Amino acid sequence: GQQVMQIPQYQHVQEGEDFTTYCNSSTTLSNIQWYKQRPGGHPVFLIQLVKSGEVKKQKRLTFQFGEAKKNSSLHITATQTTDVGTYFCAVHYNTNAGKSTFGDGTTLTVKP
Amino acid sequence: NAGVMQNPRHLVRRRGQEARLRCSPMKGHSHVYWYRQLPEEGLKFMVYLQKENIIDESGMPKERFSAEFPKEGPSILRIQQVVRGDSAAYFCASSPRLEGGNYGYTFGSGTRLTVV
16 A cells, blocks of 8 residues: 655754654655644644645755655754654645545654 | 634543544534544544545444544544553544645644543
C-alpha cells in the first residue's frame, strides 16, 4: 500500500542548534501538509505545499517540497524550547482524496 | 468561532462496555475525520464522513467500531465491547468542503480512552 516514511524518529538538540525532519513517499504526491503536536496536545496545522520545488517560510521554519513531489522537509533554524513536540507530515495522493495519510512523526526535544 | 469540539476529554471504560466519542466540527466545515493515536505513535486514519454519509472507512476495524455523522448533531465514534487494546487517544478533525483541492485539518483536543 501507499506509505510515507518520516525520519528521524527522534531528534535531541541543544537550544540554538538547527533541526530537520524529512518525509519520503514512493508515490508522487498531490500535496503535503505539516503539523505540530505538543506533548499531551493535539496536532496543529502548520502549512500545505502543493507545487513542485515549492519553498515556504514561517519565521524560523522552512518547508520544502521536492521537484518530483515525492519528498519534503521541515527545517527549523536556531531551535528554541518552544519548538519541542512531534512534527508530522501528512500527504494526499490525489487532489480529491479527502483523507490524509500521516507519517509516524519526528519527536524533537530541545535542551536549554 | 469555536474550533472542533470533542467530548469527553477523558473516558474510562471497563472491558466489555461501550464507548461513545463525540465530535462537533468547526463551523462551516462539512468533512469529519477520525484518527487513532496509540502512545508514542503516529496518527492512524479510521474513517472519513460527510453529513449522513460515510465516504471512506478503510481504516476502521471491521468489528465493534462504527461511526456516523447525522444530519443534526455531532459525529459519533462508537466502540462496542471495548478491550484493553482500544486504549488510545482518538482525534477528530474537520475541513471545509473540497473544491478541487485539499485543505489542512483542524483537530479537536481528542478523547483519551482508557480501558480497565
